[in-house]
Amino acid sequence: MKRNTLLIADDVLINRELLKDIFEGKFNILEASNGEEAIQILDEKKDEIVLLFLDLIMPKKDGLEVMKHMVLNGMMDTIPVIMITGEATVESDVKAYELGASDIIYKPFEPAVVTRRTQNIIELFEHRISIENELEIRTQELYESKKKLEQSNDFLINALSSVVEFRSLESGEHIQRVKKFTKIILRHWKVLHTEDQLTDEQIELMVNASALHDIGKIAIPDSILLKPGKLTEEEYAEMKKHTIYGCKMLENFKQEENEFYRYCYNICRYHHERYDGRGYPDGLKGDAIPICAQVVSVADVYDALVSKRVYKNSFTIEDAIRMIHDGECGIFSPKLLECFDDAKEDLIEATEKEQQTMKE
Amino acid sequence: MIKQLYQNIEGDYETAISRMQNDERIQKYLKFFLADESYMQLKNAIEMNDCDSAFRAAHTLKGVCQNMAFSSLSKVVEEITEELRAKNFEKAVEIFPEVVEKYEIVVNEIKKVI
Structure with a gap:
């Protein structure tokens, strides 16, 4: 519905009538003879009113109070205000504009000028409102297509990563659990280490x-990957190369500027590095190991400990946490262990939930 | 008839007709003018020594007179408005009889034509 009502707020009948005569027939016209009335009409008909003519000096509430009410109730963005004033002084003009008036007209009214100015302002506002509406629709559309993209992304990543699991006959849920634990630890990291300025979006990408x-395991031969017994030294050396193979695969689609690419690369390559420098493949030491890889590393180890595998039974959650702390399953940075502790309750809760669904 | 009235009160008929379109309209506004209370408010405020109220009333009356194109009355109302704005109340009281005189001429002339 097109808004087509003018509100004229002026305590002097003659002033209202003059404006009314100018716009009669072109607009539906409402009148207020004081500020209180103006506010009441604005509240009731704000969706119909297309412009307000406002006198500053009025009994009961004055023009200033009417504008304040409009500002407080968010009407200034949709209803332009034309101030009616007796004289043109720089001070009063500046004041009117400061209050948010769109224009000022001076008494005596010149019909042609008033008409043109009014039309211009109404058009300007209608134009702005329609642009804003359009923008809102576009934003919504963008948001929805972004969501769709994220969903297909998730799907592709999950499908891709399950390829390895599928081949190695491991339980398909390992990757989902590593994701879950990684997310929990990173969220605690964000709060503990605000200096890193980790954003939710970055966490999402890292997760x-x-x-x-373990995507590089796709390049490990069946004879090694699926071998039931203990690996020979040579075989183990080959197995370790899955970190390198993963990176090689990723490098084919290198996007150096891309944050996600960097996280994927760092995680593939460094998730078997150790804080004491005795990990593989590069023997990185201390904080030279990227945080994302450190976190995935501990999440990976933790999940291996609490889950049942073909070759081993699962440990209890408490034992798993203790073993990680005692350095029985790799050496982690003190900062990471502190964070792991901080996340303990959330981890336990998530693990119990997982084990519950496994049973069912 | 309306033109004669504007001559008698030293008003600007040309402006009035361009603003209000025709004599019937002007006649309608002349009635509104008689009903307007700002003159009475100004008179009361002057009698009560209330400078602020007098200023507001004078300011309103000025706008009305300008809209009606009552040039002569407009002029003295404008003068008294400025004195009141500057809080020169005594000066305003001095001018006021002139306002009364011009206003009464206008009212008398209007009563003749409506």
Whole structure:
């Protein structure tokens, strides 16, 4: 519905009538003879009113109070105000504009000028409102297509990462659990280490990247990957190369500027590094190991401990946490262990939930 | 008839007709003018020594007179408005009889034509 009502707020009948005569027939016209009335009409008909003529000096509430009410109730963006004033002084003009008036007209009214100015302002506002509406629709559309993209992204990453699991006959849920634990630890990291300025979006990207940590295992021959017994030294050396193979695969689609690519690469390559420098493949030491890889590393180890595998039974949650702390399953940075502790309750809760669904 | 009235009160008929379109309209506004209370408010405020109220009333009356194109009355009302704005109340009281005189001429002339 097109708004087509003018509100004229002036305590002097003659002033109202003059404006009314100018716009009669072109607009539906409402009148207020004081500020209180104006506010009441604005509240009731704000969706119909297309412009307000406002006198500053009025009994009961004055023009200033009417404008304040409009500002407080968010009407100034949709209803332009034309101030009616007796004289043109720089001070009063500046004041009117400061209050948010769109224009000022001076008494005596010149019909042609008043008409043109009014039309211009109404058009300007209608134009702005329609642009804003359009923008809102576009934003919504963008948001929806972004959501769709994210969903297909998730799907692709999950499908890709499950390829390895499928082949190695491991339980398909390992990757989902590593993602879950990685997310929990990173969220605690964000709060504990605000100096890193980790954003939720970055966490989301790291969590997705964690799904690909073992993608390089696709290049490991069946004889090694599926071998039931203990690996020979040579075989183990080959197995370790899955970190390198993963990176090689990713490098084919290198996007150096892309944050997600960087996380994927770092996680694939460094999730078997150790804080004491005795990990592989590069023997990185201390904080030279990227945080995302450190977090995935501990999440990976933790999940291995609490889950049942073909070759081993699961440990209890308490034992798993203790073993990680005692350095029985790799050496982690003190900062990471502190964070792991901080996340303990959330981790336990998530693990119990997982084990519950496994039973069912 | 209306033109004669504007001559008698030293008003600007040309402006009035361009603003209000025709004599019937002007006649309608002349009635509104008689009903307007700002003159009485100004008179009361002057009698009560209330400078602020006098200023507001004078300011309103000025706008009305300008809209009606009552040039002569407009002029003295404008003068008294400025004195009141500057809080020169005594000066305003001095001018006021002139306002009364011009206003009464206008009212008398209007009563003849409506």
